[in-house]
Every structure is written in C-alpha cells, then in structure tokens.
Amino acid sequence: MPRETVFICQPYVRGARASLKAEQPIPYKVAEQALLRAQRMMASGHFVGVDVVRQTADPEIGDYDEPVFLERLGSVPMAAD
Numbered sequence: 001m002p003r004e005t006v007f008i009c010q011p012y013v014r015g016a017r018a019s020l021k022a023e024q025p026i027p028y029k030v031a032e033q034a035l036l037r038a039q040r041m042m043a044s045g046h047f048v049g050v051d052v053v054r055q056t057a058d059p060e061i062g063d064y065d066e067p068v069f070l071e072r073l074g075s076v077p078m079a080a081d
Contacts, residue, residue: 005056007034008067011041012049012076020049020077035071042073049074 007028015021028034031054038050052071057064069079 003056003058003063005054007031007070008051008053008055009034009037009041010051010053011038011047012051012074013046014048020075023047031070038071038073047074049076051076 007030009026009028011023011026012020013023026034026037028037031052034052038052041047041050050071050073051069053067053069055064055067072079
C-alpha cells in the first residue's frame with residue numbers, strides 16, 4: 001500500500017480540574033477542509049481548542065511520520081519538541 005496523507009482536526013474540551021480532554025478526531029483528505037472545520041468548531045463555542053495536523057503514513061506496515069501541526073487554535077496541549 002502506498003503512503004497516504006490525512007489531515008486531522010482534533011478538538012478539545014475542558015475535562016476534570018480544568019484539564020484538556022481530546023474529543024473524537026475528524027480525518028480529512030484535504031487540508032482546507034480540516035482548517036475550515038477547525039474554524040467553525042472554535043466559532044461554535046463548544047470547544048476550547050482545536051489542532052489541525054497533517055499525518056503521512058503507510059498504515060499497512062505501521063510506518064508513521066511525525067505529525068505536522070498546520071494550525072493550533074485556542075487552548076491546546078503543548079507540542080512535544
């Protein structure tokens with residue numbers, strides 16, 4: 001299977017003790033769709049933050065590249081260096 005790239009819209013809500021809780025991620029095949037969804041999610045007021053990430057992988061063999069953050073809106077977890 002060839003490598004494929006997906007764009008993931010990852011929303012966050014407030015959890016216990018004001019921690020961030022990841023909600024269900026939403027995959028897209030086109031970056032613009034994921035970015036637009038993130039903007040709409042933040043505008044809705046239901047989420048405290050949203051990440052949009054590009055992920056390239058060959059899932060058949062389990063080879064995943066490091067995710068690339070395309071946009072980070074609101075309160076999101078700190079990215080690991």
